[in-house]
Amino acid sequence: MNHTPDLKAAAIKGGVATDQRHDSAHKHVSGTAVYIDDMPEPAGTLHGCLGLADIAHGTITAMDLSAVRVAPGVVAVLTGADVPGENDISPTGRHDEPILTDTLVQFHGQPIFAVIAETREAARRACRLAKVEYDALPFVTDIGALDPLNDKLVTPPLTLKRGDAADAIAAAPRRVSGRMRIGGQDHFYLEGHIALAIPGEDQDVTVYSSTQHPSEVQHMVSHALGVPSHAVTVEIRRMGGGFGGKETQSNQFAAIAAIAAKKLNRAVKIRPDRDDDMTATGKRHDFLVDYEVGFDDEGNILGVDLVYAARCGFSSDLSGPVTDRALFHCDNAYFWPAVKAVSAPLYTNTVSNTAFRGFGGPQGMIGAERVIDEVAFAVGKDPLEIRKLNFYGPNGDKNGDRNVTPYHQTVEDNIVHRIVAELEESADYARRRRQIAAFNANSRFIKRGLALTPVKFGISFTATHYNQAGALVHVYTDGSVHLNHGGTEMGQGLYVKVAQVVAEEFQIDIDQVKITATTTGKVPNTSATAASSGSDLNGMAAQNAARQIKDRLVDFAADKFQVAADQIVFLPNRVRIGNQEIAFADLVKMAYFARIQLSAAGFYKTPKIHWDRDKGEGHPFYYFAYGASCSEVSVDTLTGEYVVERTDILHETGRSLNRAIDLGQIEGGFIQGMGWLTTEELWWDDKGRLRTHAPSTYKIPLASDRPKIFNVTLADWPEAFEPTIHRSKAVGEPPFMLGMSVFHALSDAVASVADHRICPRLDAPATPERVLMAMERLKGEVAGVSKR
Structure with missing residues (x-):
C-alpha cells in the first residue's frame, strides 16, 4: 500500500501535524481495550432481552406473558405500561417511536416487551415463551410500490430550486429520464448495541451506553423515567464502531436498562445478539431516484429535475435531515444551471432507518453520478469528460456564474x-x-x-x-493535563486528535495529556459525534479551554517576573520568560501557589452557517x-x-x-x-x-x-x-x-x-x-x- 512520506519530526512528542498512532491501537490489537461488556459487573447485575413482534403491521389483541414471568431466572417483565415517564424515544420530538409498543405493531421485529433476568441466557430463553395474538393489517416494505409525491410520509419533504428546471429541460437539445434504485446498508459494528444502567440514590442513575450522542441518551432516559436531566449521567469511553447508527439507536436500550434498574434497584445490562440487533435497529436509507435531465450535444447539462424517495420505516427518527442532506448533495461536484430537487421520506412497515456515515449525502451523490453517466452515454463520450465539463467553476470564483449550489x-x-x-x-x-x-x-x-x-x-x-461543542481542561500542579470534551471515540481517532491540539497549545508531550471518557457529568448539552465535525468542533472547544489557562499563566508570569506578556513564549515542555526558561510544570506549580485558576471550560460554535428550510436557501x-x-x-x-x-x-x-x-x-x-x-x-x-x-x-x-x-x-x-x-x-x-x-x-x-x-x-x-x-x-x- 503506497502512502505519502512521513512528516518532519515535531519539537514536542505528539503535537498537531504529526503521525500519532491511535491512543488505543495497542489495546485494540491486544484485546485490553475496555468496552462496556468488558467492564466488571456490579454485584447482582441483571440482564435484559427484548421481545420482538413477529408481524409487519397490525394491532396486538392479546399478549400472554405469564409463562415468561415464571420462567427460570426471570425477575421482571416490562411492557409499555411500565414506563414511568414518557413512552417515546423520538429524537425529533414527533412522539412517533415508543420504547415498547403495546398496541400497534408497525414493523417485524419491533420491541413489544422486555425480560429482565438473572442471566442473559435466561432472559433470551424466556422471551420465546410469550404468546402474542395480532389483528394483522396491510403492510408495505418496498418503496417501489409507493407514489413518492402522494403516499404517506414520516416527516415533511424538502424542495430545492434554482432557476426553472422544467423550462430548461424542455428547451434543451437533448433529454433523458430514468430511475435508479440505491440500496440500504447495515452498520455491522464489531461491538453491537449495549447499555449498562446502575441505579443511584434518589432519582439518580448512571448509564454506560455505546452511543455517539451521550446528551441525547441522557435526555431520553430522563424523559422515560420522568426525572430531570441532572439525575441521569451517561458515560462512554469507546465504541467498537458507530458510523451514525449509535446516534439515536442507543436510546432504546439505554432507556429500558434504566427503567429496569430503577424499578428493581439493581444494575441492568442489555446486549442484544447480532440477529436481534440487526432486526430491531435502523440502517442506511434505501432510495429510489427519479431523474430527468436536459443537455446539449457536447454534454453540458442545462437542467435537472430530481425526486429522491427514501425508505424511512415506521417513524421519523432522523429521516428528515437525512433526506434533506441527500438533496444537499444531489449536485456532488457539478453545477446544475437550473435544478429542482424534491425529497420524499416515505413511511414503510420496516425498522425506522437512521443516520449512517454520510447521512444521505452518498445517496444524493450517486444519483448525481447517474445523471452524468446518462449524459455521457447519450453523447458518446467518456464519463470523466462529462464530469469535468460540468464541474463547478474553478477556484470558486465569486464573480463567476457556475458556483451556486441548488440550496x-x-x-x-x-x-x-x-x-x-x-x-x-x-x-x-x-x-x-x-x-x-x-x-x-x-x-x-x-x-x-x-x-x-x-x-x-x-x-x-x-x-x-x-x-457547537464544549470541553473541560484541568492542569494539575505537576504539569500533567486532564482533558474531557463532548466528542465520542468510535475508533476514528478523535480522542488522540483533540489531545494533540491541547499538547500543541501548552507545548507539552502528548503523554502528559490524559484522555478521559466522555460523560454528561463533565461537559453538558453536547452534540452528537457525527457530520464529520468531531475534530472541528471539539478540537476548537479544547483549544479555547487551553488558551484560557495559557492566558492566565502568561498574566501571572508577566506580573511575577515583571516582563511584558509578549516576552513569554511556550517552548517544548518549558516556558521562556524574558531571558530565562523554566519547566512548564514549575510555572504551573508557581501559579497554583499564587491561587491562579488552572481549570477552564471551553466552548466553540461554528460561524457563518445558517439555513432557512422553508425557503430552501442558506x-x-x-x-x-x-x-x-x-x-x-x-x-x-x-x-x-x-x-x-x-x-x-x-x-x-x-x-x-x-x-x-x-x-x-x-x-x-x-x-x-x-x-x-x-x-x-x-x-x-x-x-x-x-x-x-x-x-x-x-x-x-x-x-x-x-x-x-x-x-x-x-x-x-x-x-x-x-x-x-x-x-x-x-x-x-x-x-x-x-x-x-x-x-x-x-x-x-x-x-x-x-x-x-x-x-x-x-x-x-x-x-x-x-x-x-x-x-x-x-x-x-x-x-x-x-x-x-
Missing part, C-alpha cells in the same frame, strides 16, 4: 479541478483506458472497467444548533471537503463475479492534524463505501421480515475484497479555506463516497458488452447477480437492435 450557497473553496487533474495523471487514466479497451476487444469472458469519480462534501450539521456548510478515486475492476461475464484490481485515491484534509489517522479513515471509508455499493444487500421477504440479519446472510467486504493495488495519497497543498482547527479539514464521512469509483468501474465493464452504446443503468448494490443480469439485458438490447 443557494456559493462554493468558494472549489479545488475539485486540481484534485481530479492530479489523480488523472498519477493514476495514468488515459493510457489505462486505452489498454482496457484493447483488453476487452480480445477477451471473450473477462471484461474490465475503469472509472474516476470526484467527491465534494459539505461539512457541518444541517441542524444549525448542533454546530449557507448550511462551513466548508467543503474534496477528493477523487480511480478504480479498475475485472468482471466474469459468465457469473457476474468481479475483482477490484486497483484503486488510486487522492483526498485532501487541509493541514492534517494527524496524517496516520486520516489515512486510516480514508482507507476504511473507501472500503465501507465500496461494500455499500457492491455486496451489502438488505432483503425483506413477502411477510415483511428482514432476512439478511446475520453475518451468514449479509456480506460486508472482506480483507480479500480490497483492491489488489491500493494507492492512497493525501493532497498536501491545500489548507482549509476557513479558519478551522489548525486549518485542518474533516475526514470522517467524505472518503466514504470514494467507493463510487468501484461502482462506476463495474458499470463501465458492464457497458463494454454493448460496446459502450447503452447506459447500463446499474442499480446498487451491484451484487454479482445484478451485474450478470445487467450484462444479459444489454446483450439482449443489442441483439434486438441488430434484428431490427
